Amino acid sequence: MDYLKWILLGVCVLFVILPLLPKRPDNTEKER
């Protein structure tokens, strides 16, 4: 069952970190 733990951890960390990554300029414009 250990691999399930790693999958859960990986998915959660990715999901939380994604919005913190720097965006491309066109996306920033859209957001504004």
Added chain:
Amino acid sequence: MSGLGNFALLLALFLSGYAVVIDLLGSLRRDPGLIKSARNATVAYMACLSVAMIALWVLLVKSDFAVIYVAEHTSRALPFPYKISALWAGSAGSLLLWLWFQAIFLVMVYCKSEFKHRSFSANARMIANLVSVFFLIILNSDKNPFELSTVAPVDGAGLNPLLQHPAMVLHPPILFVGYAGFLITFAWAFGRLKTADEDNALPLLKKAQRWAMFAWLFLTAGIVLGAWWAYEELGWGGYWAWDPVENSSLMPWLTATALLHCFRIYNRRSSIATWTVLLSILTFSLCVFGRFLTKYGLVSSVHAFPNPGLGILHVVLLIHVWVIAGVLMLRNYIRKKKEPPNARIPSHRFVILNNWLLLLLALVIFVGTLFPFLSKVFITIIESLSSQAGPPRAPITLAPEFFTKITAPGGLFLLLLIGLCPHLLRSGFNKSWRIILGVIAVAAVVIIWLFTCSLDSARPSDISEAIGWWGQWLLSGSPAIPCFILSGFVLVNLLADFVGYKAKKSPRTLRWYGARIVHLGVAVMFIGIAGSGGYDIEKTAALRVGEKTNIAEYELTFDDLKVEHGRNFTAVAADISVYKDEKLIAQLKPAKAFYNASKKNVSEIDIRRTLAGDLYLALTEVDNSQKLINLHIMIKPLINWIWIGSFVMVLGTLAVLLSSFKQKAITAKVN
């Protein structure tokens, strides 16, 4: 699987803690990236709790007795539905279920990506996640449902036989949906306190209104299901014992009822806005405090789990919550000092009166429930101050009659207000005030007069003696008669409203009908409460096979005693024939069951139900060798009207909810 569950719980704790900090930072720095990250952390935390729930269900169904929680609450012979419901049979599982509902609701309401509510949602989410952090610390440390035992037993202890009842399968989840639903209004209140731009928060106000109603609906249904279970399963013939656990669900229900009325007439320029915020925070605080009260062992209860553990964290959480709320309120008060004072809206007076009354009732129940603890503290202080050593004094516990007598006048006054409700809306508020004051003044004069007549035996006259007797009966006995009168008053007024309401400004909408149906249900329920409480009859009879006994108009014959085998129990059932006017009207089968796994004896009652009342039979003792039974017989007049009234209340609330969703759909179409 237990390792996965454990890991998911730990990850959920980190994610909710992260969400609190990042939401705070994000709203301070107005950084959409941070706020989005906190929002995603909340969604991930909900996913982790879902994984933990599934893991625990799998362990329960697989009967993995290496896990202590599974071994303590299930056995191999336990039927499948009860294995599923065993998840909320213990303290740890029920906390997990509550948290799971909270997380789902939180994601549904405050994790949407609408830009204009982003700041409000972040503030609301922050406080909701703070609550989750406290609960998850308790769950991860001393109430962990995935804790493993050193040696796995061959079979589990089984589910408590008293919990093996359909009502008990449904009662806890329904109640927890209610508790968790109030987290949404609680978080809304903090968002409202923290966010300066109130106009942006208006759509969220509508959402909070709907969630308050949704949570109230489930809390009502949960409380009634619990009462029904107590009546059907516990065998003592009652449905409400003023037990700390029951009180801890009634207190938030009372404040939530006040909250619903405040939301209905919410106006941010009047004092109702402050009431709404305070009642939202108070209602959820009472839900949390109720859990602490019973699970921490502060007062003894039949429902309590005796292990105190980290229960004190509930109090730490509540202190945090009220300090934050206090600081924010003070800040808002200082800011608003320059603005014009609140508008005084006459129609709000009645809602505020209603609020005070419900708060007073909640306060009385709160003090009464805590009384054993308070008296213990008081005795300890007195004993430490006095120099003489005496025998130790026991703490004082209040009898159920105390609660009944002390809450009855408040309940009756509420009925009066409900009855006057249609007048308040129809004939103008100043006139209605005069009607209320007139009714109260007349009632006070009559009661004082009756009371003095009943006391003054030196002034005998036929009329005053008769009235005095009635007065004494009215005051010292049950409040059933005034309850019937006021319920009748409510029913007549509501029916007159249904028939004669000529609305010019507000047409009859589904909401209009729904609100009145809820009030109708309350009146019907009060009729049941008065009838079953004021006129019940009971007796105990020791019978051998073939013997008879009488109660009221019924004659009961004990025909036979039989042994029956179930999947996980063995029962001894008595065949009782019930005759009325020498005609057989029912055959009842009360039993005493022995549950093999838990080694517990449980009385299985049998009831003859009619709308006029129940004939309730419970076996207290059985001697199979001598064919001898001890039978507890009760007649509970009008008791089924409690369940009917509650059902009507639920239907009415559903109608109001439906109308608010309809309104939402229309608004969305227009926009």
